[in-house]
Amino acid sequence: MVDELKISLPLYEGPLDLLLDMIRKQKIDIYDIPIAQVTQQYLDYLHLMKELNVDVASDFLVIAAQLIYIKSRMLLPPDPDAAEELEDPRIELVRRLLEYEKFKNAAQMLYQREMIENAVWSNPGAVDIDQAELEPELTVGLYDLLLAFREVVKRSEQRPPMEVDREEFSVEQMMAFLWENISAASGEVPLTRVLPEITSRRRLITAFLAILELTRLRAIYLRQDRPFGEIIARANPNYELSKSASAS
Amino acid sequence: MSYPNLPALLEAIIYLAEEPVGVDAIRKALPEVDRAELDSAIQGLIEKYAAPEHGIEIREVADGLRFSTKPEHHETLKKFLKSQIAPTRLSLAALETMAVIAYRQPVTVPEIQEIRGVHAAGVIKTLLDKRFVATAGRKEVLGRPILYKTTKEFLIHFGLKDLSELPSMEEFEELIKTQAASEETIETAEQTELPLEEV
Amino acid sequence: MSYPNLPALLEAIIYLAEEPVGVDAIRKALPEVDRAELDSAIQGLIEKYAAPEHGIEIREVADGLRFSTKPEHHETLKKFLKSQIAPTRLSLAALETMAVIAYRQPVTVPEIQEIRGVHAAGVIKTLLDKRFVATAGRKEVLGRPILYKTTKEFLIHFGLKDLSELPSMEEFEELIKTQAASEETIETAEQTELPLEEV
Numbered sequence: 001m002v003d004e005l006k007i008s009l010p011l012y013e014g015p016l017d018l019l020l021d022m023i024r025k026q027k028i029d030i031y032d033i034p035i036a037q038v039t040q041q042y043l044d045y046l047h048l049m050k051e052l053n054v055d056v057a058s059d060f061l062v063i064a065a066q067l068i069y070i071k072s073r074m075l076l077p078p079d080p081d082a083a084e085e086l087e088d089p090r091i092e093l094v095r096r097l098l099e100y101e102k103f104k105n106a107a108q109m110l111y112q113r114e115m116i117e118n119a120v121w122s123n124p125g126a127v128d129i130d131q132a133e134l135e136p137e138l139t140v141g142l143y144d145l146l147l148a149f150r151e152v153v154k155r156s157e158q159r160p161p162m163e164v165d166r167e168e169f170s171v172e173q174m175m176a177f178l179w180e181n182i183s184a185a186s187g188e189v190p191l192t193r194v195l196p197e198i199t200s201r202r203r204l205i206t207a208f209l210a211i212l213e214l215t216r217l218r219a220i221y222l223r224q225d226r227p228f229g230e231i232i233a234r235a236n237p238n239y240e241l242s243k244s245a246s247a248s
Numbered sequence: 249m250s251y252p253n254l255p256a257l258l259e260a261i262i263y264l265a266e267e268p269v270g271v272d273a274i275r276k277a278l279p280e281v282d283r284a285e286l287d288s289a290i291q292g293l294i295e296k297y298a299a300p301e302h303g304i305e306i307r308e309v310a311d312g313l314r315f316s317t318k319p320e321h322h323e324t325l326k327k328f329l330k331s332q333i334a335p336t337r338l339s340l341a342a343l344e345t346m347a348v349i350a351y352r353q354p355v356t357v358p359e360i361q362e363i364r365g366v367h368a369a370g371v372i373k374t375l376l377d378k379r380f381v382a383t384a385g386r387k388e389v390l391g392r393p394i395l396y397k398t399t400k401e402f403l404i405h406f407g408l409k410d411l412s413e414l415p416s417m418e419e420f421e422e423l424i425k426t427q428a429a430s431e432e433t434i435e436t437a438e439q440t441e442l443p444l445e446e447v
Numbered sequence: 448m449s450y451p452n453l454p455a456l457l458e459a460i461i462y463l464a465e466e467p468v469g470v471d472a473i474r475k476a477l478p479e480v481d482r483a484e485l486d487s488a489i490q491g492l493i494e495k496y497a498a499p500e501h502g503i504e505i506r507e508v509a510d511g512l513r514f515s516t517k518p519e520h521h522e523t524l525k526k527f528l529k530s531q532i533a534p535t536r537l538s539l540a541a542l543e544t545m546a547v548i549a550y551r552q553p554v555t556v557p558e559i560q561e562i563r564g565v566h567a568a569g570v571i572k573t574l575l576d577k578r579f580v581a582t583a584g585r586k587e588v589l590g591r592p593i594l595y596k597t598t599k600e601f602l603i604h605f606g607l608k609d610l611s612e613l614p615s616m617e618e619f620e621e622l623i624k625t626q627a628a629s630e631e632t633i634e635t636a637e638q639t640e641l642p643l644e645e646v
Contacts, residue, residue: 013340014366030428059366096365098424103363105420106347107340113406114343118335121325121463122316140537141399142383142605143376146614148539149546153616156562171589209557213590253499257523260502260516264524265531277527300452303459317459324456327476328464373622386612394614 015063016100018045023097030097033090035074039067066093174210175219182220183235191222191231251281254289262293268312268404310403311410336378336405345371346380350402351417354384354395372396380405450480453488454495461492467511537573544570545579549601549613553583553594571595579604 012018022041023030043064046056073089181194195207214220219239223232251257261277262269275286290313297305297315304315317325338346345368348360357369375381375396384397403410450456460476461468474485489512496504496514504517516524537545547559560566574580574595583596597610607613 013344014364016365024428057366063365096363098421100363100365101424102417102420103344103347103351105423106351106415106417107343109415109420110338110343110347110350110406113408114337116319117405117407118337119319119322120316121329122314140542142607142614144542145546145549145605146616146619148542149550150616150619152543152547152563155564159564205557205560209590209592251523253502256500256502256517257520258502260520260524261527263503263514264516264528269531273527273531277523277530301455303452303455303457304462315462317463318455321456321459324476325459325463328460328468328472369622376622382606383614384606385608392611394618 014057015060016097017104018042018060019063020097020101020104030094033094035067035071035090039064039071042067171206171209171213174206175214178207178210178214179219179235182233183237185235188223188232188234191233194233251278254281254285255293258286258289258293262306262313263315265312265314267400268309268314270312273312307407308409309407310400338374338378339371341366341368342371342374346375346398346402349375349381349396350398350411350414353397354387355397356387356393356395358393360396378405450477453480453484454492457485457488457492461505461512462514464511464513467508467513469511472511537577538570540565541570541573545574545597545601548574548580548595549597549610550616552596553586554596555586555592555594557590557592559595 012021019038019042022028022038022045023033028034028038046060046064049056070089070093178194182189185194191211211220211222215222217239219236221234221236223234224230225232257278258274261274271287271290274290275281275283278286294306294308294313296302303318303321305318306313307316344364345360348363349355352359352363357372360372361367361369372381379399379401381396381402382399384395386392387395398411402408408414456477457473460473470486470489473489474480474482477485493505493507493512495501502517502520503514505512506515543563543565544559547562548554551558551562556571559571571580578598578600580595580601581598583594585591586594601607602609
């Protein structure tokens, strides 16, 4: 049932907007609202909307219920036992309406400012200094962080699950494999010569991690003579892999 | 190093900056320039461009300075816009929500809904996407709802120098009272008809 | 219609055009302006901006006129532009990595790469340099990779009191869900004009 009540009326931003418009249009004194009359008109309007097949949002029904409640309270004879004067049941609604009206006016003020801003232009193509050296970056806030995380999670969910071949090398095995090959070369050897055939992303990562770990343990030394050049590996002859590898 | 032609340099800086340039940023870039001298040079530039023989002006927006075209040339200039980017215009719902956030910040979605009488958290998303609002921590009440505040982009979009440039809420209260008093104003302003009469 | 202040209008046109504006295009847009008058107004503008008190000038490039900063200010302007890149700015890669660390901390580089699907060891260094992340020991798995967590600077920059103030994905989905309804409102509202009252 809730599903049917979702779209707000096109003309009004909400029940308060509708109510306020009725009151202002009929020049009703907002501090003395003829609640029976206004309630009837409000309900008529909702009824009309239903006939026009416009879904009435639940927000409108909430205010309708409140109007009916106020009306019923006002019909009750004052309780003689109650402490002197009861608060006017309309007061809370009036307060809300007046508060809302202020923001409605503020919204209109923003609208006018927006119109003025839309009539001027700034910075069409001002920058003509070489911007290549200036890294394009974003000024970020928390919302950007959240969006970025959402994007990353979405991406990782969309990626076909990595084919995990359980027969693949573990990092440990890869370390042993590489160590064996590099030290067998006795001297310098291009890294590409000692790497196993990279058949999968996982193997690439495994190899990458294994090389990093071997370097960290000072089991091997790496050298690269120029950017993107061949990486040369050399084994540390004083190193015994089995010792520290088993530590982890 | 000193700048023999400070106004010229300032003009270039303001012209070049992608976002409104704060005076602080200018000061930092030109540390050797006397503060008073800088301020008066900036003031002089603003006044110079305000004169009618200029079609562009320097405006103070979001605590910064920026060049923009003067509104009076709007119609002719429209023809020169290569890519007629539709100007961003917010819906009434978004404007109302924007107003509540601007005046009540930091404010939570439930508080906004209470004032507007409408459940419409989605509008917040629109404002977040347009970068007109940002989160501002959480309110320490039940459910710890997220607080929202306005951003620099809000100031830029609505051409405000800073938040204090917003008219006060009391002014709107006054406005409502005057409107209620003079019925003619209301009637001329009214454009939408309540379809009640047709029932 | 004539243009009482032709130079001002020309100035705005040249400023506004995204690409250099040809004199022909201007002529076409202002057919009622005498050709000689237009040419002399343009010439006058160019000369005016050529004077040393201006830091920007109107240049005649291949196919038209355009404003640009004068070369003599370029060194200072470059310095200024560089100083403008706030330390709080992040590249998209850095932002994503930052997000993964914030939401999954403590987390290792292999884990970050696994979820991002991209290798990004260099990005971690950027974040370390900006003090947004710090190391948090090692994970006791093979290779004992370093764990990363967010710092106090991270909280400050993103306006958080503590990590519990990070908005959750669920809260966010809530905003998106409700947007579908509100977007319809935006479209309808775009067509209806706000009754403008004298504010």
